Amino acid sequence: MRFVLDPEMTPELFEQLLHCWAEVTNADGAVGFVPPVTPDVIRPTAEKAFARTRSGGGPAAPDRLLAGFGDDGEVAAWLILADNDSLLRAHWRWVLRVMVHPKHQGRGYGRALLRAADDAARSIGLEALQLTCRGGTGVDAFYASAGYQEVGRVPRSIRLAPGDERDEIYMIRWL
Template sequence: MSPRFVTDPELTGELVDELIECWTEVSNAGGAVGFVPPVTAAEVRELALSTFARCGADGPDHLLAGFDEDGRVACWLVLADAGSRLRAHWRWVLRVMVHPKHQGRGYGALLMRAAEEAARGLEAEALHLTVRGGTGTESFYARFGYTEVGRVPGAIRLSDGDDRDEIYMVLQL
């Protein structure tokens, strides 16, 4: 069964807790979503709350959440404002994640297609994202038409001696 996608769902305490749990599980499974495992929900919470504070009908950013057949968070991402009126025609795709228990079911592909649809509804003409080098995720995004437009060598430091490139990718809508 496919997830049910909602743009800007009401950020109740229960939903925020589910999103944070998903973020923590994805991080601890090795997902490149801002943390290096192991990480706790308490560590994720601070960044999560600041991320969600920008989302919603009145905020500049938009949360896109996919819910499973039980109504629980299965996957999510943020379509973020570009930060300038001169860039109002494009969006950043941030924090793309699928809960580990739902991985391998095609939810990531469905999430990316839903993001395109939501971005078009926001009148975006392009989507931009970055990926952490060494993860292979750039090939995932390339399947949806994203192309690499640049990289910053060693921009991401996971630990001493483990620096990764930050890869910039764009999809023209």
């Protein structure tokens, strides 16, 4: 897989990222939506998210898109390194929307994506990466195996449906 920090946001790339997001959601990925979804449901959120990236919003945009492309040149995995809008916290970024297209899952692409995020963060002078994940999915164990440590959780703060609340788990990785 080939990783690119701040790839040019062409209409084709936008659609690939959007469709990946929908496919991940519909495969029960915890990336901000509850299945079933269509790309059109995600589109307004994606437009806002990508407008904040240098890929979609120009060189002054605060966030960074990291995209992984498979051998076929299509998006296989991606995430956003999001600015936290604070000079006091300029040494770290949030890791948002970590996803691997379902057809590529189980091949180590998720771990490769996190390693590429570490490398990208170091290349722009960062010292740490933070993320949140949805409790009850087991993904916190994956992040722990990649060097993230849990630093807190907010019980029942994510509501998937009435009566189905999950913890939001806060994790950090010092680089």
